[in-house]
Amino acid sequence: MQYLKDEVKNRILGSALAEFKSMGYSDASMRKIAKDARVALGNVYHYYTNKQELFNALVGSVYDRLITSIQEINRIGLKDANEYQFMPKSDETGYYGINELVSTLLGICKEHNIELLILLDKSKGCKSKYEDTKQDLIDMLDEVLRDKMLRNLKDSQIEVRNPYIVYILSASFIEGLCNILRKYENGSEVKLLVDELITIFFKDIASRF
Amino acid sequence: MQYLKDEVKNRILGSALAEFKSMGYSDASMRKIAKDARVALGNVYHYYTNKQELFNALVGSVYDRLITSIQEINRIGLKDANEYQFMPKSDETGYYGINELVSTLLGICKEHNIELLILLDKSKGCKSKYEDTKQDLIDMLDEVLRDKMLRNLKDSQIEVRNPYIVYILSASFIEGLCNILRKYENGSEVKLLVDELITIFFKDIASRF
Amino acid sequence: MQYLKDEVKNRILGSALAEFKSMGYSDASMRKIAKDARVALGNVYHYYTNKQELFNALVGSVYDRLITSIQEINRIGLKDANEYQFMPKSDETGYYGINELVSTLLGICKEHNIELLILLDKSKGCKSKYEDTKQDLIDMLDEVLRDKMLRNLKDSQIEVRNPYIVYILSASFIEGLCNILRKYENGSEVKLLVDELITIFFKDIASRF
């Protein structure tokens, strides 16, 4: 029976993944999820307490992995920032910690491309921590960039009039990531595009301020 | 009574603006709009036939203005594209027609910042032309950039592996605009930030491919 | 001011007449009545307490006149019935009291054709005595016919298996009247058609049982 159970569970998860992806959390229908999974509606509730739990089952681990990485990068970033005066980083090679973030995201994408997209772009209305994932990601990138990029610019005597431009840049970059995820489910093409995106966004960035 | 009428109308519009902004079209509640406007539910329908009409009253004129500009820019852009072989544009000065688009958006922003944001980011589910505004804007920018930027790059012997990167860039830029709108309701600060955003995105862009 | 008042009142009544006729009581809209009368909605309620009162103002006198006649005919009919054994009526000339009913109806029609139609056919949902007018009329006709026609038939040795057929005949006849009223607003054509209808229904009726 354990075998059957897992098989049903996976059908539900697969069906839910598709529904959440195409409809978003709020407009996703439990009925449709059950139907597409060829499972009775009530049975979905045997496996998952409610819509939120089902959503959690799909994106929870991806969320945890992502948040952990974010915090880790933030922690290291902060440390680096403290050491900054002794060891300025080149903007050419390191892009201020973005690589770490991106490699985390790419790692997640390999197997959980859609879950990541749902988390970032389809979680509106789910009334839980997940709803803020995209914002958290943007904030984290913003923070890292402020710590590092702004210091670099300051060293180069370049004045940044309104630091909110960094936030906007972060948000735009994350949106770029989302669009790549929307278009490509295949990991390798994602990687190529993300690399291009990083270059376009951050190469020689100091010269554009 | 005329005074009262306008006052109530404005309360409804204000309440609706806030509700649509925070909830999006689909999740916005007519009940809540009425309540926040301190007006009986039925009275909202005295002023606006239905939810769609209320939405239309908020964003309709902004939409018309925006679409007109988009079509105008596309028309001119197409003409330029046809003349392209004789007179290549510099990417430094013109930024490929983005300035025209942005000046339109800035004009709208001066007085209808939030309406524009709703149109671009909160219209999902409204089942009308408004629903696609953001996509239309991105597509238009994508088209302009393909026409002009890709030709410039080709002339410079720079090969673009996957032209979808242009679309991603367009979407990211529009997202940047949205974020500026989200943050600043004041027109002049918006203008400064948008100018910075254009520079960061498009200055020397050829060198980053 | 009295002049104005009557003028407005008449506009309301005229508008209401048209609305009740085309929509029936339940589906008639007070808003439309006010609008068509070029009168503010609230003002309708100055002249008439509510929808029922407005309906009453239109059809009340017609109803009273009709009911009075019905009762009168019933009373006489009953008297005739009691005298019946001494003075049998011919079915050819008298049609069992139908002429009296019809002449009442025709009298009403001359000036209140539409009111009569509304009373008979458009009063559903008004939750008052008016709602049953048609039924009352049918019942009255049924009663008269039972008193007289059935006795005549019995005298002629004709057995009527199920006396309910008399009720059905009455209802059909009244329906015929309603259709004439629906089609013709002009009194003289109504009269001609009603006479034909009486003939078709009641001439030689004994021979058709």
Added chain:
Amino acid sequence: MQYLKDEVKNRILGSALAEFKSMGYSDASMRKIAKDARVALGNVYHYYTNKQELFNALVGSVYDRLITSIQEINRIGLKDANEYQFMPKSDETGYYGINELVSTLLGICKEHNIELLILLDKSKGCKSKYEDTKQDLIDMLDEVLRDKMLRNLKDSQIEVRNPYIVYILSASFIEGLCNILRKYENGSEVKLLVDELITIFFKDIASRF
């Protein structure tokens, strides 16, 4: 569960039948239907998509059967009419095709008396083909009678002043049918009364013009 389902379905249908019969389509309340069926409101929508579908479930098959017959009779009637000059029908035996119509109606009545009544008399406002059933029936009868009866009268040198009298007769007859349906739910009594009604309406009709 299958038992339960049918039982509930029947309760809903029964409750709806009663509500539509007494209130008519427009004034029928889904809440009341649910309540009288001892079922949650939402559950009614589990069985029937909406009010119209519920109405359709009640009267749809009856409507189809009726319309099919009407068209069939019209088709045959037309053929007869074309052959008329060579073979005039007696009004005594055939009653101009009414028998065919009536036998159809009687067949329907045996099991779907109330549904037929609702279709003919309570469908106002349902915004579908059903709304015109009674009118269709009257028109069909009117057409048949004009084709045949009026020709017969003409042959007999009887002049019909206003042919609308035929329409009135048709409508009255249909109303008679409706009244029989209203009174008797039992099929055999219906048949007897309808036969009487036909005789009273159409026997020797030429002599009454």
Added chain:
DNA sequence: GATGAATGAGACTTCATTCAT
């Protein structure tokens, strides 16, 4: 008297969730 904005109950309908089998 006159205006029309304002009210609120009730209409149909949807859907996440619960429950009886």
Added chain:
DNA sequence: AATGAATGAAGTCTCATTCAT
């Protein structure tokens, strides 16, 4: 475990009636 019927709250919208001006 599995089913899908059943529930009920909340959604949008309508309309007779009331109320402030």
